[in-house]
Amino acid sequence: MTTQQLIDQIKKKKSFLCVGLDVDLNKIPQHLLQTEDPIFEFNKAIIDATHHLCVAYKPNIAFFEAYGLKGWQALEKTINYLNKNHPEIFTIADAKRGDIGNTSTMYAKAFFEDLAFDSVTIAPYMGKDSVEPFLAFKEKHTILLALTSNLGAFDFQTKLVDGKELYKQVLETSKTYANSENLMYVVGATKAEYLSEIRQIIPNSFLLVPGVGAQGGNLQDVCKYGMTKDVGLLINSSRGIIYASNQEDFAQAAAQKAEVLQKEMQAILES
Numbered sequence: 001m002t003t004q005q006l007i008d009q010i011k012k013k014k015s016f017l018c019v020g021l022d023v024d025l026n027k028i029p030q031h032l033l034q035t036e037d038p039i040f041e042f043n044k045a046i047i048d049a050t051h052h053l054c055v056a057y058k059p060n061i062a063f064f065e066a067y068g069l070k071g072w073q074a075l076e077k078t079i080n081y082l083n084k085n086h087p088e089i090f091t092i093a094d095a096k097r098g099d100i101g102n103t104s105t106m107y108a109k110a111f112f113e114d115l116a117f118d119s120v121t122i123a124p125y126m127g128k129d130s131v132e133p134f135l136a137f138k139e140k141h142t143i144l145l146a147l148t149s150n151l152g153a154f155d156f157q158t159k160l161v162d163g164k165e166l167y168k169q170v171l172e173t174s175k176t177y178a179n180s181e182n183l184m185y186v187v188g189a190t191k192a193e194y195l196s197e198i199r200q201i202i203p204n205s206f207l208l209v210p211g212v213g214a215q216g217g218n219l220q221d222v223c224k225y226g227m228t229k230d231v232g233l234l235i236n237s238s239r240g241i242i243y244a245s246n247q248e249d250f251a252q253a254a255a256q257k258a259e260v261l262q263k264e265m266q267a268i269l270e271s
């Protein structure tokens, strides 16, 4: 999916919501555990109930890998279900990969070719030759961790390196990479006060913003400081939506939570 197609969807749906699929078998409704593929059945029900309210889904790969082969098969079924039934949806493999060049190429093939995701999250720590193999897939999007939502972000990301915060170095240096126009960045919703300065470095790039809901980030603040003329934001919520109920009504409950966020986004877009 091109960036323009994503922008068009945001305008059409009046939503820049990304639903995070962080499926934990201990948290899903008991009755699903009797089915052959509880992870996929859960995802399918969530997607069926929420796809009109969001523009993206972000399966977090850890939550699939934790269940071995069955988890990986559920991931494959989930992305195939999305690509077949909802090609208008932007898909994010939240894998946080990045390694020496030839290894990154294999990670890129796994998520872009084999699983056919639109984008993948990448850790920038290993630098240019670890990121460019993902950017080589010109029709795909590489989402680089810039300033993350967790407390550990202050261990390295905000530290000064040559007089400048490391996350700013990541933003500036990554702009020099080949095909950098296909970069998006992760900025945690819990770090909204940093967004004005971030926008000075990357005025137009899309940001994936996790951390609203369960982690305490605030949608209004993120939009105030981070929104561009083309919106430029994908706001992710995982637990706050998918675990709204652990009973048979879980999908409707998830849709209700998603709708609250969508309505808030609509109000911001129309203000």
Ligand SMILES: O=C(O)c1cc(=O)[nH]c(=O)n1[C@@H]1O[C@H](COP(=O)(O)O)[C@@H](O)[C@H]1O
Pocket (backbone or CB within 6 Å): 020, 022, 060, 094, 121, 147, 148, 149, 150, 186, 187, 188, 210, 211, 212, 213, 214, 215, 236, 237, 238, 239, 240
């Ligand atoms: O890359 C991410 O998606 C990510 C980056 C970050 O800085 N913080 C963060 O929470 N995430 C992911 O976003 C999701 C947040 O989930 P909830 O806190 O349940 O909404 C999880 O899948 C995290 O792994």
